């Protein structure tokens with residue numbers, strides 16, 4: 438069962454950037470593109486690269502893992518070259534200027 442976590446205010450997350458946040462026992466990478474937010478598990482399913490340190494491509498809603506540069510969709514969690522491989526994504530919403538994710 439998931440629960441909501443307030444992970445900061447909008448301005449705490451740099452535009453076109455990302456931060457790693459804690460949600461319970463999990464570390465989640467939160468990305469911001471203007472008013473759009475995305476959240477994925479911080480550890481790459483391949484070899485554990487920290488996705489919050491990856492190369493964010495806002496125009497494609499995609500992040501490239503910092504270790505081997507595999508591209509993961511921030512919308513669906515799919516690997517761009519093999520959609521059978523997934524990284525976990527989490528719903529994000531903004532409530533009264535606060536960024537809230539469900540994990």
Ligand code: FES
Nearest residue numbers: 481483484502505
């Ligand atoms: S560890 Fe992420 S692509 Fe290899």
